[in-house]
Amino acid sequence: MGKQKKTPEQQQYEQLQQKHETKRxxxxxxxxxxxxxxxxxxxxxxxxxxxxxxxxxxxxxxxNPTVATMIFIAMLLTGFGVYDRIGxxxxxxxxxxxxxxxxxVISAAIEHRTExxxxxxxxxxxxxxxxxxxxxxxxxxVVALIKTLLIMWGVI
Amino acid sequence: xxxxxxxxxxxxxxxxxxxAVGCTPRNQTNQDYLVLMKTTxxxxxxxxxxxxxxNIIKDIEKDIESHNxxxxxxxxxxxxxxxxxxxxxxxxxxHMKKIEKEVNEKLEKKYPDENFIVSSDYKIFLETVRLEExxxxxxxxxxxxxxxxxxxxxxxxxxx
Numbered sequence: 397m398g399k400q401k402k403t404p405e406q407q408q409y410e411q412l413q414q415k416h417e418t419k420r421x422x423x424x425x426x427x428x429x430x431x432x433x434x435x436x437x438x439x440x441x442x443x444x445x446x447x448x449x450x451x452x453x454x455x456x457x458x459x460n461p462t463v464a465t466m467i468f469i470a471m472l473l474t475g476f477g478v479y480d481r482i483g484x485x486x487x488x489x490x491x492x493x494x495x496x497x498x499x500x501v502i503s504a505a506i507e508h509r510t511e512x513x514x515x516x517x518x519x520x521x522x523x524x525x526x527x528x529x530x531x532x533x534x535x536x537x538v539v540a541l542i543k544t545l546l547i548m549w550g551v552i
Numbered sequence: 553x554x555x556x557x558x559x560x561x562x563x564x565x566x567x568x569x570x571x572a573v574g575c576t577p578r579n580q581t582n583q584d585y586l587v588l589m590k591t592t593x594x595x596x597x598x599x600x601x602x603x604x605x606x607n608i609i610k611d612i613e614k615d616i617e618s619h620n621x622x623x624x625x626x627x628x629x630x631x632x633x634x635x636x637x638x639x640x641x642x643x644x645x646x647h648m649k650k651i652e653k654e655v656n657e658k659l660e661k662k663y664p665d666e667n668f669i670v671s672s673d674y675k676i677f678l679e680t681v682r683l684e685e686x687x688x689x690x691x692x693x694x695x696x697x698x699x700x701x702x703x704x705x706x707x708x709x710x711x712x
Contacts, residue, residue, distance in 0.1 A: 454707060472564070476557065
């Protein structure tokens with residue numbers, strides 16, 4: 397499989413297909429993603445300042461409650477069906493920030509609700525988000541290991 | 553069905569507004585709302601009023617302000633510690649750790665007997681300005697001010 401020579405008919409068909417294919421508006425999509433992602437991050441920054449002003453969080457520690465709040469808001473919006481629209485419009489702009497994670501969890505939970513609570517919701521909730529958690533934890537472990545070693549050797 | 557959704561939206565927005573309003577402390581001075589947005593340049597203060605100490609902290613503030621990468625310096629001297637807080641210029645925030653180290657070394661070298669706590673955190677800055685505002689009140693005792701300063705220092709050391 398893989399790199400097989402294409403027959404003349406296949407090549408002809410490919411050319412035909414390329415002629416009729418609708419072009420993706422890549423630049424426009426990037427622009428949309430940039431602005432919507434930026435708006436989401438601005439909201440996050442505002443929430444972070446809110447925690448700094450009114451609670452006992454410093455700049456260093458305010459990140460944790462901010463992330464939790466953003467995920468919570470994204471979960472509510474997913475439940476009301478608003479986040480799907482945002483995702484359709486902005487694509488990666490709504491998936492890359494932490495809100496995309498909340499969306500992935502809740503949309504999977506809603507989708508499998510009909511299969512029951514244990515095998516449906518419980519078993520499928522982390523279908524998409526599970527890989528984020530797994531690789532996130534693993535990457536954090538590797539980075540921490542490297543940092544510990546560097547400190548032990550006295551490089552940093 | 554549509555109506556229920558609308559009512560739910562309004563309810564949630566109301567809840568958020570009520571929460572935001574409820575969290576606002578009532579005895580707030582007007583000035584500190586803009587502390588993080590603009591340059592305030594608070595005057596250095598010593599909790600124990602002593603003319604010799606006032607001169608020392610004025611020198612300290614001048615020394616730190618001469619650093620090119622930062623602006624807006626606040627200094628408070630307590631019984632044990634001197635709290636030094638500053639804001640780093642936006643494009644220099646990548647070098648925050650380096651700047652903190654430089655400031656620390658400079659201070660330790662020049663004033664070896666003092667005990668410095670150096671921070672560039674906005675929250676610490678905000679709390680410092682709030683404390684200075686409170687200290688303007690003559691009824692606010694030295695002991696209370698020192699306790700508040702220790703609380704800020706504890707907050708600075710917190711990492712999680």
